Amino acid sequence: MTSIPSNTLHTDNYLNHTRGFMSWAFTLDHKRIGVMYLVSVLVAFFFGGMAALALRTHLIAPGTEMLSEDAYNQMFTLHGAIMVFLVIIPSVPAALGNFVLPIMLGAKDVAFPRLNLFSYHLWVIGAIFFLMSLFTGGLDTGWTFYTPYSTDTASAMGGVIPALTGAFILGFSSIFTGMNFIVTIHRLRPPGMTWFRMPLFLWALYATAVIQVLATPVLGITLMLLIVERAFGIGIFDPALGGDPVLYQHFFWFYSHPAVYIMILPAMGIISELVSVHSHKHIFGYRFIAFSSIAIAIFGFLVWGHHMFVSGQSALLNVIFSAITFSVSIPSAIKVFNWLATMYKGSISLNAPMLYALSFIFIFTIGGLTGLHLGTLATDVHLHDTYFVVAHFHYVMMGSALFAMIGGMHHWWPKITGRMYHELTSQIGAITVFIGFNLTFFPQFMLGSQGMPRRYHDYTGDMWLPETVELFHTYHFWSTIGSYVMAAGFFLTAGYLVHSIFRGKLAPANPWGGRSLEWQCTSPPPHDNFAKQPTVGDCYDFSVLRWDEAEQGYTWREDVPRPGEGDRDPYEKGELE
Amino acid sequence: MSVLDTISISSLAAADALPGRGFWMPERASTVAGDVDFAFNLITWISVFFFVLIVAVMAIFIVKYRRTNGREAEQTVTHHTALELTWTIIPLILVIIIFYVGMVGYLDLRTSPVDAYEVRVTGQKWFWTFEHPSGCIEVDVLRVPVNRPVRLVMGSDDVIHSLFIPAFRVKQDVVPGRYTTLWFEATRTGTFDLFCTEYCGTGHAQMVGHVIVYDEDEFDDALRECREWIEDIDDAQLHLAGANLFNRCQACHSLDGSPGIGPSFLETHEYFHDRRERDMIDGTRALVDENYLRQSILNPRWNTVAGYQPGQMPVFQGQLSERQLRSLIEFIKRLDEIELDDRGRPQVLSPDQIRELGGDSPNDAGAEQ
Ligand SMILES: [Cu+2]
Numbered sequence A: 001m002t003s004i005p006s007n008t009l010h011t012d013n014y015l016n017h018t019r020g021f022m023s024w025a026f027t028l029d030h031k032r033i034g035v036m037y038l039v040s041v042l043v044a045f046f047f048g049g050m051a052a053l054a055l056r057t058h059l060i061a062p063g064t065e066m067l068s069e070d071a072y073n074q075m076f077t078l079h080g081a082i083m084v085f086l087v088i089i090p091s092v093p094a095a096l097g098n099f100v101l102p103i104m105l106g107a108k109d110v111a112f113p114r115l116n117l118f119s120y121h122l123w124v125i126g127a128i129f130f131l132m133s134l135f136t137g138g139l140d141t142g143w144t145f146y147t148p149y150s151t152d153t154a155s156a157m158g159g160v161i162p163a164l165t166g167a168f169i170l171g172f173s174s175i176f177t178g179m180n181f182i183v184t185i186h187r188l189r190p191p192g193m194t195w196f197r198m199p200l201f202l203w204a205l206y207a208t209a210v211i212q213v214l215a216t217p218v219l220g221i222t223l224m225l226l227i228v229e230r231a232f233g234i235g236i237f238d239p240a241l242g243g244d245p246v247l248y249q250h251f252f253w254f255y256s257h258p259a260v261y262i263m264i265l266p267a268m269g270i271i272s273e274l275v276s277v278h279s280h281k282h283i284f285g286y287r288f289i290a291f292s293s294i295a296i297a298i299f300g301f302l303v304w305g306h307h308m309f310v311s312g313q314s315a316l317l318n319v320i321f322s323a324i325t326f327s328v329s330i331p332s333a334i335k336v337f338n339w340l341a342t343m344y345k346g347s348i349s350l351n352a353p354m355l356y357a358l359s360f361i362f363i364f365t366i367g368g369l370t371g372l373h374l375g376t377l378a379t380d381v382h383l384h385d386t387y388f389v390v391a392h393f394h395y396v397m398m399g400s401a402l403f404a405m406i407g408g409m410h411h412w413w414p415k416i417t418g419r420m421y422h423e424l425t426s427q428i429g430a431i432t433v434f435i436g437f438n439l440t441f442f443p444q445f446m447l448g449s450q451g452m453p454r455r456y457h458d459y460t461g462d463m464w465l466p467e468t469v470e471l472f473h474t475y476h477f478w479s480t481i482g483s484y485v486m487a488a489g490f491f492l493t494a495g496y497l498v499h500s501i502f503r504g505k506l507a508p509a510n511p512w513g514g515r516s517l518e519w520q521c522t523s524p525p526p527h528d529n530f531a532k533q534p535t536v537g538d539c540y541d542f543s544v545l546r547w548d549e550a551e552q553g554y555t556w557r558e559d560v561p562r563p564g565e566g567d568r569d570p571y572e573k574g575e576l577e
Numbered sequence B: 001m002s003v004l005d006t007i008s009i010s011s012l013a014a015a016d017a018l019p020g021r022g023f024w025m026p027e028r029a030s031t032v033a034g035d036v037d038f039a040f041n042l043i044t045w046i047s048v049f050f051f052v053l054i055v056a057v058m059a060i061f062i063v064k065y066r067r068t069n070g071r072e073a074e075q076t077v078t079h080h081t082a083l084e085l086t087w088t089i090i091p092l093i094l095v096i097i098i099f100y101v102g103m104v105g106y107l108d109l110r111t112s113p114v115d116a117y118e119v120r121v122t123g124q125k126w127f128w129t130f131e132h133p134s135g136c137i138e139v140d141v142l143r144v145p146v147n148r149p150v151r152l153v154m155g156s157d158d159v160i161h162s163l164f165i166p167a168f169r170v171k172q173d174v175v176p177g178r179y180t181t182l183w184f185e186a187t188r189t190g191t192f193d194l195f196c197t198e199y200c201g202t203g204h205a206q207m208v209g210h211v212i213v214y215d216e217d218e219f220d221d222a223l224r225e226c227r228e229w230i231e232d233i234d235d236a237q238l239h240l241a242g243a244n245l246f247n248r249c250q251a252c253h254s255l256d257g258s259p260g261i262g263p264s265f266l267e268t269h270e271y272f273h274d275r276r277e278r279d280m281i282d283g284t285r286a287l288v289d290e291n292y293l294r295q296s297i298l299n300p301r302w303n304t305v306a307g308y309q310p311g312q313m314p315v316f317q318g319q320l321s322e323r324q325l326r327s328l329i330e331f332i333k334r335l336d337e338i339e340l341d342d343r344g345r346p347q348v349l350s351p352d353q354i355r356e357l358g359g360d361s362p363n364d365a366g367a368e369q
């Protein structure tokens, strides 16, 4: 190894390989598609976040007249629909996964590059339909589109059909990404990478892809049925037309519960990478973590009924769904303990990606444990549809899934952009976001258990007891303050990331000391990732790397042969697979 | 509300000042609340234990194994099946216990005693109607006796609603096209919150009511008052009694001419006053007289005023006594005599105040019967 910096920002790489708008919009390069997804998702996140700030500001005190009832209802629908369909579901698989997955496999691209581009175009079209719903009468159904409210034209606003169409199209975008990943992982693994040598992020993406392919079609069909009922008055869900509104809830949650795992599984995969790389320590209990991803994917299909404990579903069904729900908590617990064991006797760098990973463990523990309150029948009856649920799923979906994605973004940022962001600022940003998040959502647990229902425009009026109003006011007030702190943290983050693109130090190939293949190509990677397909060993064995001062990054130790050289690696293709 | 108010109220001490409320749960006022809270506390303490354990271990590792100059990770085992099985099996046992406690509590919540006092409940956009066996029909106020099981048989006239009484720890969706039921036994008297917890549109947050729990003998008086007060209001004051019922209409009808989901009653009043004809959606015209008002309220599906959506106005057939209906019609007819506050709400007088205006004291009225 020479000590000449290996940075290639000014030599040929995927960013400058070709130029011009069309070379991006119709690229087949998984890296560019990943970057476009990332930018689009972040733009959507900005709008969804602004809607959230408007809601929180409105709720700072009882009787606020900032938003009218209808405006409020549209705002929370918009917030939920954007964050779920446009942000969290595509964020990790489609944005980060697209960029990282083929490189981790040492491949030149995903198995079906054209399909991959088509997924992205579908995302854009889906987003346009969502926008259209705003101009065709608005959307006030909540992101769940419950019937008969959504199909009754006298109730819900006019934008329902465009929004449903948008969600339908986004569903296909998600299915295609999933299919692509499954085939890629099956067919394009490099020599030496057996299933149990894949980075855990790939296991997580694989499990996610299976859910995407199996569950999303059900959502598609359900939304179609809704459109048919609303447009042509054919009775499927509306009792006034002879339909069954609870049937809709079964269909909807049959997709949307597994969708929760589409959000959290890839996030957990990222955390496995971050914790091991930034602790510079071999991941603990690889197989348990890998199998727990699969277990979650399977059990995830059997628990949808826990969203319906008070819907009028039979007591027997409720008991069964509650029991299966608890089985999902075990694999999640295993992962948390294994991450802690990974840190044991490690060498922990507290840079931004690791801070996000630690935040994840803290927040996911709270989110997961409060899931027990909701899976338990007796307590769920009280807590269902209150702010307790709101707090719980923000701990899981935002504080866990989204924070993992942001952590992953910081982790792979040098790889994606070829630049380093300012370290201290990024640490301050991560800590601000963490504090703001907890201040925003922790009070909502008490708000909910004290009885405050969700989706309420206001918490005062003729029939409100004064002491209830006063108590709710306290918690809402602090929650709103928290949201401002969090917003400040995010703006800071946006600031230093943008700054890094123009002014950041050039990134080395391997700034953190990761061993999976993406750290073995240059930052940013060349157009086709690797000139020659690399061979792999144990991607969590960091002892082969050392810090190289001149390079400002990690390089392979001279005294250790690479896999496939010197001592033959027993896992090399053909021997042990 | 000024910023100063906001801050002065916003101290967590407020939570302690409320009688009977805990940090997590509101006061406990039903027989099942104790079991629910037991389950809640059990889970919460188990959660606190694991949370503290995980975060403490994490914090210790962060401090102890920080990457400092020269510190390299030590090699340790990369898996340990016995250890991993331990932290699989211990949580498994705990969740089985939690599941069981929750299930038992839930089955109690679902199984109502046979001799329960039954109230029929209708959820509509955006109010609750409670109908007692004795004929008392009230909006947004549910009166129940203490220490006696009460069973609610609930239905919806439009979309899904959900009835939630935090102090009783009970909740049940109210679904159109079928009946759902809910039962509880209140253990103390007082007034408690009642909320709609299933999103149902514009006025969802105003679909809020009270549960008032009475001693057994007070309960009978309360029901009698509910049933009969409007019967002995003089015709001269009947429009004032109508103002009392207007809260069922105010989500859609204003009194000051401002637009809403339905026509403002000011407009209706003017049509009535001038004996004018209204354009209807089917192209016909209808004279606004007493009969028109009666039809519009009891059976609005007969026709729809032009410019409004059909199917919005709730059907009040069977939900209003004859006298109540008359009071609402009088209210619209004599709207010019009703005082409005600055938010356009009518001045609402209690039954006693209205009787006093009529000249006889409530006692006289009672004696005459
Ligand atoms: Cu679920």
Ligand SMILES: [Cu+2]
Residues within 6 Å of the ligand: B161, B162, B196, B197, B198, B199, B200, B201, B204, B205, B207
């Ligand atoms: Cu409601």
